[in-house]
Amino acid sequence: MRAVRVGVGVVVAAGAVVGCGSVTGAGGGGTAAASASGSAGPCGAAPTAAPQGWARDGVRIVAVSADCLEYEVTNRGAEPADVSVSFGWSGSGERLSDNLSASQPALAPGASVRGRLPLTGGAARPDLPVGVLPSTPGPSGAARPAPGVKVLKVRSVPTAEAPSEGGACPPSGVRVYADRGDAAMGLRAVGLHLENCGTRDVVLDGFPQVQVLDEAHAPVPSVRVLEGNSAISTGTATGRAPRRFTVPPGGKANAALVWRNTNDASSDPVNAPYVRVRATPDAAAVMVTPELDLGTTGQLGVAAWAPEGS
Structure with missing residues (x-):
């Protein structure tokens, strides 16, 4: 049994991701940077202070409602990257029924994009005040609070080596x-x-x-x-x-x-x-x-x- 020595140059790329749903931002060769949004989006507005676990390795959760999760990703690396991300329950608040995942091929260096994932298949809420996490009325009329979520894991590979x-x-x-x-x-x-x-x-x-x-x-x-x-x-x-x-x-x-x-x-x-x-x-x-x-x-x-x- 002998050890294998393989000399291969190191490629560095930062994690970034986007999944199904709408995507905005510099998805090509642009240099748009991730920034907090002060206006309501498809899943409502973000809270005034992002909860723990909402940002990791270039991925940022923008807002969560009982119906959907909106997120933004930025490739902080020097070359295009194929990236994937897993979202899961944060361990507090309402439980997330299933872990969610999304992926984005060939995200350009410096590019930022947004996407959203459905949580229940219900309608999105773009009409809430800034800083308020939306609740969606249930069948009985009672509000359904947004689940506690966090970014679990981000993985990236250089597009040239995907x-x-x-x-x-x-x-x-x-x-x-x-x-x-x-x-x-x-x-x-x-x-x-x-x-x-x-x-x-x-x-x-x-x-x-x-x-x-x-x-x-x-x-x-x-x-x-x-x-x-x-x-x-x-x-x-x-x-x-x-x-x-x-x-x-x-x-x-x-x-x-x-x-x-x-x-x-x-x-x-x-x-x-x-x-x-x-x-x-x-x-x-x-x-x-x-x-x-x-x-x-x-x-x-x-x-x-x-x-x-x-």
Whole structure:
């Protein structure tokens, strides 16, 4: 078992996001900055002081009613970013029935955009005074208060390195993406998938090249990336021997990331959301988001590429 050393330049991009609903602001190459709104919007007006958790990593909740959530996002990075955000219950006030998510591809550097997400499917309230969180009458006529919400998590990847599961074939002719993974008894496994959507054969030989990255897209040097997973777990389907093979146009292959969430008192736990993947040493980089919770193990196993279905 040997550690893999991969030298890849660091790309820095700030989180920013927008989802379904109306969008305003500099969505292209503009430089509009996020700012507090003093006028009522589609979900009513924001309170005079934003509650805790309403701003995080370039995402700002503007207002919440019983019917909808309005938010604003700003890309504070230096290049276009594909970003996603999760909203959830703040732990106080009315409960949010379900966590919400939204995404925005190719948000330009310095751009700010707004969007809104429906909470109940009811009508929005743009007519309330500034500083008042709206309540919506229920079937009995009683007011339905707005739920307590916060920004749970923001993730971003450079648009140039965004994974692709469908749509137009990337310029490289190869799609690479990660699945949702599986977790059991502290063992984690996330599949890496490759599809040759181009017109030329792709030759794979051994292991994908990977680099573990933190929330700022900086490398995490304390994590050892291992070829194979025997040091992580034995007897799994991802413990196959490496081989050289050709993926023809339309063909597919898969690999895997394997780790354990084990903790002891030896060091601080490591959580690294991103992994930069290169299918071959000279391939274009793709940044996936497996949300590595490595505990104090300090190791990530990488299974070899294999033809899909083998």
